[in-house]
Amino acid sequence: IRCYGILAKILDIAVKDRRLSSNVARGVKMPRKVKKEHVYLTHQQVHDLAAEAKHGTLVLVLAYTGLRWGEVTALRVKDVNPMRRRLNVVLNAVEVGSKIEVGTPKTHKKRTVPFPAFLADALAVQMAGKHPDDLLFPGDDGKYMKRGGTSQTSRGWFVGALGRAGLERMTVHDLRHTAASLAISAGANVKSVQAMLGHASATMTLDTYADLFPDDLDAVAVALDAAASQQVALKVRSRD
Numbered sequence: 001i002r003c004y005g006i007l008a009k010i011l012d013i014a015v016k017d018r019r020l021s022s023n024v025a026r027g028v029k030m031p032r033k034v035k036k037e038h039v040y041l042t043h044q045q046v047h048d049l050a051a052e053a054k055h056g057t058l059v060l061v062l063a064y065t066g067l068r069w070g071e072v073t074a075l076r077v078k079d080v081n082p083m084r085r086r087l088n089v090v091l092n093a094v095e096v097g098s099k100i101e102v103g104t105p106k107t108h109k110k111r112t113v114p115f116p117a118f119l120a121d122a123l124a125v126q127m128a129g130k131h132p133d134d135l136l137f138p139g140d141d142g143k144y145m146k147r148g149g150t151s152q153t154s155r156g157w158f159v160g161a162l163g164r165a166g167l168e169r170m171t172v173h174d175l176r177h178t179a180a181s182l183a184i185s186a187g188a189n190v191k192s193v194q195a196m197l198g199h200a201s202a203t204m205t206l207d208t209y210a211d212l213f214p215d216d217l218d219a220v221a222v223a224l225d226a227a228a229s230q231q232v233a234l235k236v237r238s239r240d
Helices: 002-016 043-052 056-065 069-073 117-127 157-164 174-185 190-197 202-208 214-239
Strands: 086-089 092-096 099-103 111-114
Touching: 043 056, 043 157, 043 174, 056 069, 056 117, 056 174, 069 092, 111 190, 174 190, 190 202
Parallel strands: none
Antiparallel strands: 086 111, 092 099
């Protein structure tokens, strides 16, 4: 589907430049994209995973802030505000082939993300002895950490930690889904989760995590029932 989209756009340009008379790719029906079910860890599972991981603090930050991999690996020491318990997301480190390209976050907007108080000490250890411009989570070579260690092979540190923690296979990106789940279960509203994750809109957040809001339907029914009962009761009393 992604390849088709790229090809169709290329042919659109060819038509605009009068290299082709029409774009034969447009109008082609593509197979329906089936969404992969999200993996959500519990608080206990997150901490068990962190305890077994080579980069335990990194796992906790991912699972409790929802940062993307490129965002968390681009964090510098000066991006941590211990007093307000905030992480300033201003850069994004993306792997392009064998190189790391550093630019703005995915939505091209800087944002501030809160982290729970229990992470303060672990982040303080991570920051100790470093210059403000140093990376918060550097790789073994001191440069930007690459996804290699999080690959699905048995040699990756992340997969190894999953096995030792007794958890099923998942990706590092699933920790972002876990962050959304934990935030919503703790009572965070959609706009707060949107801001935390850096989604372009609350609609995107709702579309992505619709499965996390089943109780909202019950709440709507309860609210409607209460409102209807109150109004009907008032009308009955007014007649009396």
